[in-house]
Amino acid sequence: MKRLIFFLLAAGLLTAATPEKNGYEVGDTATDFKLKNVDGKKLALADLKDAKGYIVIFDCNTCPISQAYNSRIIALNKKYASQGYPVITINPNDPGVSPGDSFDKMVAYAKKKDYTFPYLVDETQEVTKAFGATNTPHVYILSKELKVLYIGAIDNSTDENAVTKKYAESALDELLGGKAVATPKTKAVGCTIKWKNS
Amino acid sequence: MRLFLVIILIFCTQSIFGQTSKLVKVGVLKDLIEKKSDQIQVINFWATWCAPCIKEMPLFEKVHETRPDVQVSLVSVDLNLDPNPAKIHKFVERKKLKSTVYILDERDPNVWIDEIEKSWEGAIPATLIVNTKTGKKNFVSKELHEGDLEKLIDEVK
Numbered sequence: 001m002k003r004l005i006f007f008l009l010a011a012g013l014l015t016a017a018t019p020e021k022n023g024y025e026v027g028d029t030a031t032d033f034k035l036k037n038v039d040g041k042k043l044a045l046a047d048l049k050d051a052k053g054y055i056v057i058f059d060c061n062t063c064p065i066s067q068a069y070n071s072r073i074i075a076l077n078k079k080y081a082s083q084g085y086p087v088i089t090i091n092p093n094d095p096g097v098s099p100g101d102s103f104d105k106m107v108a109y110a111k112k113k114d115y116t117f118p119y120l121v122d123e124t125q126e127v128t129k130a131f132g133a134t135n136t137p138h139v140y141i142l143s144k145e146l147k148v149l150y151i152g153a154i155d156n157s158t159d160e161n162a163v164t165k166k167y168a169e170s171a172l173d174e175l176l177g178g179k180a181v182a183t184p185k186t187k188a189v190g191c192t193i194k195w196k197n198s
Numbered sequence: 199m200r201l202f203l204v205i206i207l208i209f210c211t212q213s214i215f216g217q218t219s220k221l222v223k224v225g226v227l228k229d230l231i232e233k234k235s236d237q238i239q240v241i242n243f244w245a246t247w248c249a250p251c252i253k254e255m256p257l258f259e260k261v262h263e264t265r266p267d268v269q270v271s272l273v274s275v276d277l278n279l280d281p282n283p284a285k286i287h288k289f290v291e292r293k294k295l296k297s298t299v300y301i302l303d304e305r306d307p308n309v310w311i312d313e314i315e316k317s318w319e320g321a322i323p324a325t326l327i328v329n330t331k332t333g334k335k336n337f338v339s340k341e342l343h344e345g346d347l348e349k350l351i352d353e354v355k
Contacts, residue, residue: 065247068279134319134339135319156307157307158278159278159280159281164305165306167308187311189245189275189278189311189320189321189322190319190322191322192322192323192324192340193321
């Protein structure tokens with residue numbers, strides 16, 4: 001009995017000590033969302049009828065790492081949208097904390113950069129929390145059925161000249177070739193999400 | 199003799215004003231995290247492009263100056279974006295940083311981030327606080343505000 005109590009206590013302590021794991025892991029099934037796009041209309045993943053899957057990227061205007069990756073994100077859409085994997089970007093940042101990421105500034109940024117893909121705003125930050133995104137940029141590749149197939153980085157260096165591994169592209173090429181993703185989870189240096197002040 | 203004095207003088211000036219920030223591999227940081235030390239290790243990850251990092255930096259400088267029981271290391275991850283460290287040296291000089299500054303000289307973040315902290319996805323600012331004697335750790339990947347750092351330090355004491 002004593003041993004059981006000890007075990008329960010220890011288990012309780014362990015649970016308390018482990019930071020709660022939020023968001024999706026590779027293999028989970030995501031829930032679709034409906035968020036406002038820079039064109040003013042609400043968009044859900046299900047609205048993209050021809051897609052075989054989705055490249056969801058949490059991204060923003062202000063993060064210097066996002067800015068460094070901007071042309072690579074545009075190139076990803078250019079290369080993979082026609083093959084069935086369009087890019088959908090979502091700005092997770094609270095404009096109260098990060099004024100440069102306000103909806104108006106998003107509209108201006110998408111226009112300036114000639115975005116041919118959605119740039120959605122997650123006003124309540126609920127979608128960001130559901131995904132468990134922590135960085136900008138943060139990539140989630142999903143199947144048509146919203147199964148999470150890849151989470152992480154675009155490649156292995158923000159300095160484009162030093163890139164030796166294109167993680168997201170490799171994952172997409174494997175999926176398009178009918179193969180499993182060899183490296184489904186990667187990490188990169190990024191900016192923190194600017195959460196609303198509670 | 200005169201030459202000797204000059205050398206001594208240069209040496210002293212260098213140790214008083216702006217120490218040069220050292221380029222290090224991740225192993226140096228792992229030593230800080232793992233080697234037994236009498237001081238609590240506070241390791242902050244920052245970059246010159248990261249506005250919230252620069253905003254919270256005075257908190258680390260204050261702990262460095264007022265708490266002999268704590269060793270502060272400020273680790274720049276700038277080279278991931280720009281391979282030229284000149285910008286970092288200039289920043290350290292301009293801000294007159296007193297804490298030890300390291301420049302992380304590693305290439306693939308997918309490799310080195312996990313070596314530092316498994317629960318870290320790589321967003322900065324990020325701060326790791328370790329009591330190397332007990333193994334107690336605190337890790338946060340967000341901007342700290344007045345009082346936060348002391349609290350995180352006290353939790354591992």
